[in-house]
Amino acid sequence: MTQQDALINYCLRLGDTSLILGQRMAEWTSNGPTLEEDIALTNISLDLFGQARTFLTYAGEVEGKGRTEDDFAYHRNEREFYNTLLSERPNGHFGDTIARNFLHAAFLYHLYSALTKSKDDKIAALASKSLKEVTYHLRHSSEWIVRLGDGTVESHQKIQDSINDLWMFTGDLFVMNEVDELLIKEGIAANLNEIKKLWDNTVNEVLQRATLKRPIDGFMQKGRLEGRHAECLGHLLAEMQFLPRAYPDATW
Amino acid sequence: MEDAKKLEEFQAKIDAEIKIEPKDWMPEDYRKHLQRQISQHAHSEVIGMQPEGNWISRAPSLRAKVVLLAKIQDEAGHGQYLYSAAETLGKSRDEYIEELQSEKAKYSSIFNYPTLTWADMGAVGWLVDGAAIVNQVSLQRTSYGPYARAMVRICKEESFHQRQGYEIIAHMAQGTPEQKAMAQDALNRFWWPSIMMFGPHDSDSPNTGNATLWKIKRETNDELRQKFIDKTVGQAEIIGLTIPDPDLKWNEARGHYDFGKMDWDEFWNVVKGNGPCNKQRLEHHKKAHKEGKWVREAALTYAQKQKEKQMVA
Numbered sequence A: 001m002t003q004q005d006a007l008i009n010y011c012l013r014l015g016d017t018s019l020i021l022g023q024r025m026a027e028w029t030s031n032g033p034t035l036e037e038d039i040a041l042t043n044i045s046l047d048l049f050g051q052a053r054t055f056l057t058y059a060g061e062v063e064g065k066g067r068t069e070d071d072f073a074y075h076r077n078e079r080e081f082y083n084t085l086l087s088e089r090p091n092g093h094f095g096d097t098i099a100r101n102f103l104h105a106a107f108l109y110h111l112y113s114a115l116t117k118s119k120d121d122k123i124a125a126l127a128s129k130s131l132k133e134v135t136y137h138l139r140h141s142s143e144w145i146v147r148l149g150d151g152t153v154e155s156h157q158k159i160q161d162s163i164n165d166l167w168m169f170t171g172d173l174f175v176m177n178e179v180d181e182l183l184i185k186e187g188i189a190a191n192l193n194e195i196k197k198l199w200d201n202t203v204n205e206v207l208q209r210a211t212l213k214r215p216i217d218g219f220m221q222k223g224r225l226e227g228r229h230a231e232c233l234g235h236l237l238a239e240m241q242f243l244p245r246a247y248p249d250a251t252w
Numbered sequence B: 001m002e003d004a005k006k007l008e009e010f011q012a013k014i015d016a017e018i019k020i021e022p023k024d025w026m027p028e029d030y031r032k033h034l035q036r037q038i039s040q041h042a043h044s045e046v047i048g049m050q051p052e053g054n055w056i057s058r059a060p061s062l063r064a065k066v067v068l069l070a071k072i073q074d075e076a077g078h079g080q081y082l083y084s085a086a087e088t089l090g091k092s093r094d095e096y097i098e099e100l101q102s103e104k105a106k107y108s109s110i111f112n113y114p115t116l117t118w119a120d121m122g123a124v125g126w127l128v129d130g131a132a133i134v135n136q137v138s139l140q141r142t143s144y145g146p147y148a149r150a151m152v153r154i155c156k157e158e159s160f161h162q163r164q165g166y167e168i169i170a171h172m173a174q175g176t177p178e179q180k181a182m183a184q185d186a187l188n189r190f191w192w193p194s195i196m197m198f199g200p201h202d203s204d205s206p207n208t209g210n211a212t213l214w215k216i217k218r219e220t221n222d223e224l225r226q227k228f229i230d231k232t233v234g235q236a237e238i239i240g241l242t243i244p245d246p247d248l249k250w251n252e253a254r255g256h257y258d259f260g261k262m263d264w265d266e267f268w269n270v271v272k273g274n275g276p277c278n279k280q281r282l283e284h285h286k287k288a289h290k291e292g293k294w295v296r297e298a299a300l301t302y303a304q305k306q307k308e309k310q311m312v313a
């Protein structure tokens, strides 16, 4: 594996994760519990699409074959996507979405913080821009975790169940392979073992404030590094990619 | 007696183009008319998120997706300003929403039509937002201050929406034969409902009497419709699309386009609930509202708990 290959893959991981989570968040349009929250949820979606576009564009630049953000988004199949397993989880009810977003935002917050110091200038620049947005996403989801956790009996139970159900997808966030090894050596990528410690602290702190229990680490699902996903990703992609696939000669 | 004097003062203000503000005295009918009109407008913005929301997940490029999502978000924002303006008339947003869900209040019938292809994202922005602008520009001069100010803010964004929609349909009209066909089909389906958005002919319009006297309404339905048609015909020609009205032709003497008969039977049927999506739109709104109930309750309970904690401390 060359450094170029590794960097392309690294950009796709970041870009795909934002893209898929953005697509999920966009599903909240006209479905939020209040008009204000509808707007907040789709704001997050807009931020994520913005991040996806810049990381996928950069992947194309590093590759140097002229592939664009849309080529990556619309013309790859399930097994070629490197988003986290957590990002593709269906929205479920509001609490499921908040739990997913919280566990994920805590991860991206610490990851982007670390990547602002990347030796790859472009990654560092994109990370600092994304960090501002993800800081808000983490605050938004943390506040809701606390409100729901310390709200009514019903909301407490619901959000605890949501966290429990999603827990087995959190292990996948921190798995590394030779791509990480190579890029960490070059000072480009972040060491996810370090990120895991920071993530643990953030998650523990917020769950405690929310009067919620941290689930016991059981068996963890894995697959993002090999592009091995849950069934739901194929449906998401089929819908998302329909037009460019159905009309390959068209531009929009 | 006192009321007669107040009414006289009220009318004098209106005639002098002085805006009526929430704390000012106003006739009960003026208040009721505005409550109905502004809330109907707010509901339209919110229900209007659904037909466009139908295509976010399938937008054909990431740029198009972001533009569409941001547009729909603007509409949610318009709903917010308008509910706030309507609340200054002494009814809460919850009450207005209850009226929408119990079908006591209406929203624009245009949103009871389905969006069937991506070209509809063009047609809706171009025609529906385009028609809305004509109406809203006129409402910037409406006599009720909060409503007029909401319109000023909203109009700026609506003209963006109109241009973005036109850009989508123009691009498709110049695209592959399939894209061109989708563009024409979208225009065919949205043209008549769009020009009927302005409401019935002035001669059959039940609600305009005092609305004109009180300067809630500044121009009549037919005047606004004519403005919209006059500005839109050329836009269709430039991109090579045909407006589906064989009677449409320039009338030199009037300085306006003449156009064909609208299908008012269809219009009233859609208003009464028989449109293709009336039930779907309302059910969607009710479902989201109902599913959000436990969330709103939790937020309220949490806020209450925090307040109690602060009082103890």
Ligand SMILES: [Fe+2]
Residues within 6 Å of the ligand: B044, B045, B048, B075, B129, B132
């Ligand atoms: Fe609108």
Ligand SMILES: [Fe+2]
Residues within 6 Å of the ligand: B045, B074, B075, B078, B154, B158
């Ligand atoms: Fe609007």
Ligand SMILES: [Fe+2]
Residues within 6 Å of the ligand: B075, B129, B157, B158, B161
């Ligand atoms: Fe609009």
